[in-house]
Amino acid sequence: MQEKKKIIINGAGLVGSLLGIYLKKRGHEVAIYERRPDMRLSGMAAGRSINLALSDRGLKALAKVGIADEIKKIAIPMHGRQIHNADGTEVFQPYGEDGQYINSVSRSELNMRLMDLAETNGIKINFNERCSTIDWQKNEVTYIHEDSGKNQTVSADIIFGADGAFSASRLQHQLQSDRFEYLQTYINCGYKELTIPANSENEYAMKVNALHIWPRKEYMLIALPNTDKSFTCTLFFPFEGSHSFDALKTKDDVNTFFNKHFTDAVKLMPTLTDDFFNNPTSSLVTIKCFPWVRDHSFALIGDAAHAMVPFFGQGMNCGFEDCSVLDEIMEKSGDDWDKIFAEYQSVRKPDGDAIADLAVENFIEMRAKTADPKFLMQKKLEAKLHEKFPEKWIPAYSLVTFSPDVRYSVAKKRGMLQENIMQEVMSIPGIEQKWDSLEMEHLIMEKWSLLKASLLNEE
Amino acid sequence: MQEKKKIIINGAGLVGSLLGIYLKKRGHEVAIYERRPDMRLSGMAAGRSINLALSDRGLKALAKVGIADEIKKIAIPMHGRQIHNADGTEVFQPYGEDGQYINSVSRSELNMRLMDLAETNGIKINFNERCSTIDWQKNEVTYIHEDSGKNQTVSADIIFGADGAFSASRLQHQLQSDRFEYLQTYINCGYKELTIPANSENEYAMKVNALHIWPRKEYMLIALPNTDKSFTCTLFFPFEGSHSFDALKTKDDVNTFFNKHFTDAVKLMPTLTDDFFNNPTSSLVTIKCFPWVRDHSFALIGDAAHAMVPFFGQGMNCGFEDCSVLDEIMEKSGDDWDKIFAEYQSVRKPDGDAIADLAVENFIEMRAKTADPKFLMQKKLEAKLHEKFPEKWIPAYSLVTFSPDVRYSVAKKRGMLQENIMQEVMSIPGIEQKWDSLEMEHLIMEKWSLLKASLLNEE
Numbered sequence: 001m002q003e004k005k006k007i008i009i010n011g012a013g014l015v016g017s018l019l020g021i022y023l024k025k026r027g028h029e030v031a032i033y034e035r036r037p038d039m040r041l042s043g044m045a046a047g048r049s050i051n052l053a054l055s056d057r058g059l060k061a062l063a064k065v066g067i068a069d070e071i072k073k074i075a076i077p078m079h080g081r082q083i084h085n086a087d088g089t090e091v092f093q094p095y096g097e098d099g100q101y102i103n104s105v106s107r108s109e110l111n112m113r114l115m116d117l118a119e120t121n122g123i124k125i126n127f128n129e130r131c132s133t134i135d136w137q138k139n140e141v142t143y144i145h146e147d148s149g150k151n152q153t154v155s156a157d158i159i160f161g162a163d164g165a166f167s168a169s170r171l172q173h174q175l176q177s178d179r180f181e182y183l184q185t186y187i188n189c190g191y192k193e194l195t196i197p198a199n200s201e202n203e204y205a206m207k208v209n210a211l212h213i214w215p216r217k218e219y220m221l222i223a224l225p226n227t228d229k230s231f232t233c234t235l236f237f238p239f240e241g242s243h244s245f246d247a248l249k250t251k252d253d254v255n256t257f258f259n260k261h262f263t264d265a266v267k268l269m270p271t272l273t274d275d276f277f278n279n280p281t282s283s284l285v286t287i288k289c290f291p292w293v294r295d296h297s298f299a300l301i302g303d304a305a306h307a308m309v310p311f312f313g314q315g316m317n318c319g320f321e322d323c324s325v326l327d328e329i330m331e332k333s334g335d336d337w338d339k340i341f342a343e344y345q346s347v348r349k350p351d352g353d354a355i356a357d358l359a360v361e362n363f364i365e366m367r368a369k370t371a372d373p374k375f376l377m378q379k380k381l382e383a384k385l386h387e388k389f390p391e392k393w394i395p396a397y398s399l400v401t402f403s404p405d406v407r408y409s410v411a412k413k414r415g416m417l418q419e420n421i422m423q424e425v426m427s428i429p430g431i432e433q434k435w436d437s438l439e440m441e442h443l444i445m446e447k448w449s450l451l452k453a454s455l456l457n458e459e
Numbered sequence: 460m461q462e463k464k465k466i467i468i469n470g471a472g473l474v475g476s477l478l479g480i481y482l483k484k485r486g487h488e489v490a491i492y493e494r495r496p497d498m499r500l501s502g503m504a505a506g507r508s509i510n511l512a513l514s515d516r517g518l519k520a521l522a523k524v525g526i527a528d529e530i531k532k533i534a535i536p537m538h539g540r541q542i543h544n545a546d547g548t549e550v551f552q553p554y555g556e557d558g559q560y561i562n563s564v565s566r567s568e569l570n571m572r573l574m575d576l577a578e579t580n581g582i583k584i585n586f587n588e589r590c591s592t593i594d595w596q597k598n599e600v601t602y603i604h605e606d607s608g609k610n611q612t613v614s615a616d617i618i619f620g621a622d623g624a625f626s627a628s629r630l631q632h633q634l635q636s637d638r639f640e641y642l643q644t645y646i647n648c649g650y651k652e653l654t655i656p657a658n659s660e661n662e663y664a665m666k667v668n669a670l671h672i673w674p675r676k677e678y679m680l681i682a683l684p685n686t687d688k689s690f691t692c693t694l695f696f697p698f699e700g701s702h703s704f705d706a707l708k709t710k711d712d713v714n715t716f717f718n719k720h721f722t723d724a725v726k727l728m729p730t731l732t733d734d735f736f737n738n739p740t741s742s743l744v745t746i747k748c749f750p751w752v753r754d755h756s757f758a759l760i761g762d763a764a765h766a767m768v769p770f771f772g773q774g775m776n777c778g779f780e781d782c783s784v785l786d787e788i789m790e791k792s793g794d795d796w797d798k799i800f801a802e803y804q805s806v807r808k809p810d811g812d813a814i815a816d817l818a819v820e821n822f823i824e825m826r827a828k829t830a831d832p833k834f835l836m837q838k839k840l841e842a843k844l845h846e847k848f849p850e851k852w853i854p855a856y857s858l859v860t861f862s863p864d865v866r867y868s869v870a871k872k873r874g875m876l877q878e879n880i881m882q883e884v885m886s887i888p889g890i891e892q893k894w895d896s897l898e899m900e901h902l903i904m905e906k907w908s909l910l911k912a913s914l915l916n917e918e
Binding site for chain 1: 637638639640641642643644645698742
């Protein structure tokens with residue numbers, strides 16, 4: 001237990017709700033303020049994406065406050081990528097070793113459970129309260145009620161900004177900071193959600209325990225399973241250009257395009273054209289900023305600190321890990337909140353940046369490389385190396401997804417090291433014939449030892 | 460003349476005032492709204508920096524509306540850099556050819572003249588009006604009067620954001636745009652203004668027609684002449700570290716530091732310690748964003764679009780050039796404002812980014828390299844090449860400062876090309892003995908022709 005503080009959290013999303021539970025368990029007085037209405041009453045969507053991939057880092061953070069099992073009940077394991085090639089063939093690529101998997105969960109269902117659990121723990125969530133200004137001298141937040149328009153000003157010892165990529169807390173912080181570093185940047189693709197309903201026997205229309213991908217180089221379609229036996233599909237697609245949202249203007253355009261490029265999927269999508277024109281096209285942002293904290297009184301957390309594109313499935317997991325890392329630091333540092341926040345920032349800022357960078361890089365891998373035979377050979381070689389040297393060679397995807405004790409920033413460095421070696425090896429003439437030879441294995445592991453030593457020196 | 464539009468300009472700074480004059484001359488109804496009080500009445504400073512270097516691009520833009528001569532009256536020519544080395548020696552480095560110079564002008568005096576000229580041209584400047592919100596559907600700006608707190612909402616056909624690095628117009632634009640690219644980033648140094656007054660005979664205490672620099676690698680002091688025979692000095696200095704603002708806590712600290720590192724300057728600075736502790740320490744930001752425009756109804760201009768650090772002396776000049784380039788485009792495109800703004804953005808965005816990058820690079824050159832003998836040899840060699848091949852080899856500084864017909868983005872590319880050649884040549888063994896030989900000249904110009912061809916292909 002820490003000395004009891006009055007704490008405000010802006011945002012009752014996934015991270016804000018979980019953070020509340022963590023802080024309450026440490027003995028604090030916690031109140032959450034959320035701009036949106038209570039989704040449990042209104043049935044409104046929690047955000048724009050419908051399902052998410054919960055993996056080991058997120059589960060570890062949920063487990064630490066004893067709610068991982070509760071959440072696992074609403075999750076569907078996905079053991080690998082089911083690749084749907086343009087020629088109609090399919091191939092399954094496991095994500096890791098046997099028994100390693102990620103979990104498809106509904107964002108709104110997960111968020112509602114977390115809100116319930118926050119309230120069960122004695123936290124009051126105030127809905128429809130828009131954070132309008134923060135007075136950093138007085139540590140007071142002014143909220144405007146979205147329906148009544150009424151203002152209220154609330155003071156606190158500590159304020160957390162867990163209010164997402166377009167955080168109102170962060171904007172207040174930015175506008176009243178000197179030397180605030182800030183970057184927001186978008187990729188050239190947007191996304192649109194579509195659906196594959198349960199089939200006529202009320203069963204999943206495709207293999208359930210996989211994340212389905214239709215990689216098409218400049219764009220891709222993915223599908224994640226839902227508990228109601230439907231799949232939510234997401235089309236990642238350029239905004240402009242010959243194949244783009246801009247170019248698909250009519251239902252005919254959409255049908256023609258999908259029939260040509262997603263031939264197997266389109267048969268499972270009876271509401272395709274309606275979905276396409278009714279559902280919004282959303283953009284994909286990366287946000288980096290610094291500092292995340294103000295002395296002992298304010299910290300950004302989750303997307304508010306480090307928004308990332310979804311291609312590593314780590315946005316939520318990273319936000320949950322922010323909470324568990326912060327908790328570890330609180331455990332160590334007692335009541336010295338200057339120290340707690342300084343260490344939280346110094347540990348998490350490089351990790352947030354690292355996973356944001358990896359997420360952009362993974363977009364290229366997912367849409368382009370998963371269909372490339374040489375890439376698949378490389379993945380097989382890496383899997384073999386991992387099997388023979390499980391402590392040494394761990395594929396970057398596994399480091400990020402299944403190794404929650406390895407920091408994102410370290411995973412990124414180790415991944416780059418391995419990728420550099422692989423690039424060298426894959427360019428050896430005749431590699432197709434000898435990739436799984438003992439000669440190659442020795443060569444690779446020699447390079448690995450050499451480079452690893454210099455990496456360790458750096459850390 | 461164009462079809463008369465109702466135009467609002469946010470900001471009566473240097474760029475806002477000049478832009479007003481340009482637009483008024485094209486026949487528009489122009490009103491300017493400025494957050495600050497009228498500096499002509501209040502005697503308040505126009506901004507943070509006291510004097511500026513006006514050079515050919517800025518003068519060209521002033522000349523186009525017939526006010527260059529008027530402004531030149533308050534400017535002091537600076538023909539080169541007067542370097543004050545750490546060992547007490549001095550050396551003069553001309554900026555360009557004979558007759559090429561930049562001009563030291565007082566920011567507030569220049570701003571007041573431009574406001575006068577705007578009013579003479581029939582523009583109303585509304586002071587103390589803070590831009591609070593912009594309604595992009597109605598094209599209406601709401602201002603709050605800084606004294607009375609009274610709101611007023613003004614509608615316009617076209618709104619310009621000329622309100623500086625921390626533009627309120629840009630924030631409204633950003634908050635209501637999807638896919639807005641934004642970067643703000645600071646260098647590790649801040650600045651503080653100090654003064655060298657006129658000497659006891661009421662004369663300049665140093666050579667008047669030069670920009671004085673005390674380069675000290677990690678930091679530097681500069682001084683620009685004022686019309687009252689004083690110099691304004693600016694210390695560019697790290698915020699933190701062993702030599703930093705943070706480390707100079709007492710008057711003794713300041714005296715000791717200046718006596719050691721700026722021995723000749725400190726003798727001319729009787730109010731040094733008072734200035735040091737009374738004047739603010741300011742930060743140095745680079746801002747890049749996109750888009751700069753909204754269809755036919757809004758455009759950012761000057762620092763609001765592209766804030767840069769001051770080390771190329773181009774912030775104001777670039778903002779003035781924005782106005783003259785916009786005017787050229789208006790001349791060509793008549794009343795099609797969608798087209799005018801699209802072209803303005805497509806031309807000026809790469810140029811704004813280029814000069815912002817060059818400005819950061821020049822910081823390194825100014826504080827570190829101007830005291831390096833090899834760098835001075837390189838500058839001499841480049842000056843010689845320019846003399847022999849005046850159309851081919853133009854030093855980057857001259858391209859930016861004295862070649863207003865060469866775009867910043869082209870100046871940057873040509874500068875990089877030349878710098879790459881110089882780096883190669885300077886690393887030739889024994890170059891000290893043969894740098895001005897015919898052999899080297901042939902080698903350099905051969906490389907130049909080769910690389911220039913590929914550069915031209917790219918453009």
